[in-house]
Amino acid sequence: MIEIMTVCTGNVCRSPLAATMLATRLADLDVQVTSAGTYGLQGESMTDETKRLAAQLAVDPALIEGHRATYLTEAHLRAPDLILAMSREHRRRIVELNPARLRSTLTLREFARLAAEVPDADIVGDASAAGDDDSRRLKAAIDAVTGVRGLTPPPADPADDDIVDPYRRSWETYELTASQLAPAVEQVVRVVRLALTR
Template sequence: MDTPRPVRILTVCTGNICRSPVAERLLQAGLDQVQSGAFEVRSAGTRAMVGDPIQPLSADIIKTYGGTPDGFAARQLTPKILRESDLVLAMTAKHRGEVMQMDASLLKRTFTIREFARMLKILEQREADATAPPAVTSPVKSPTPSPASDIPAFWRELPGRAASVRHLALAPDASDNDVVDPYRRGPEFYEQMEDELAPAILAILRFARQHG
């Protein structure tokens, strides 16, 4: 039997040297533990510092969470890269808008990483509600979702499911969708980036483990 093509996840920021590489390397490390070879996570920048390595403080964050920053070179976002992606996770709403300008067909496959994490939590809650025992007064039992035995197929359908609950995952403040850009700024901005990005990554990996 042919091996299914890996699920291709793309993370996007501006220079592709601070935020999106952290998301790329940590998602890849975590998803490899779910099923080796099932996921291919890459990143690109809307105005990339092409060929540059990951910024040192971002590299430190990657290593702190068990990933590796080695062998990285920033690359420019292109329509071809987008066409090859099953899921696009942008670091800010502005980046998401730039992806949409480049390829509007990706509307239901492109999210900011923080809003995508919130959407997965809503899907988790729906699944929990569907599998909970029915109330004694209810004559109808909610259907139990089938297990995701085919991980690539499950994840290729996931963006559409997430998009369907976008209206339920709206942030209290628009800035809650974004991850701060620490480039050419002090260590405190890298700490803020970590504080905003790490919970979203962990939420995505938790969802993947639950469905792996």
């Protein structure tokens, strides 16, 4: 089994939306998706607006209702094969908690931006060369994605690697969050599926 973790601030908007989307879209694979918040509102459900977005994005209703916020600790960072932060600030906090996770932690939009530059064949080839273990295959795919970091220009505005926080803001802000998050999630799904292709 491979494990993916998503991280935001309160764990009631961005990271649970990303996690439940990933879990829904990868449900046929041996993949576990978890989420947590750097200031997690322990035990809280998703905001009503996030639930509405998740339903619109065809997330499994059981995952929507089952989510409860978790406060991020160092222990949460030991197992995941890939950690996807919703902003650069969350990424910094993750690496402060566990510096060993530097190479396997990216913001969600950064991952998507880099992955878009890597052809399917390269991901499949690198994963295949890693053998049959799913974790090693995914690590090889992540390495293929991060390997283009120095070859592709960074965003003109560094904030373009972040997903806007909609908490306690307008419905239009929630919609903006979804418009940034959804295509990035699809790139993660693409890479994971290619990595696990036999």
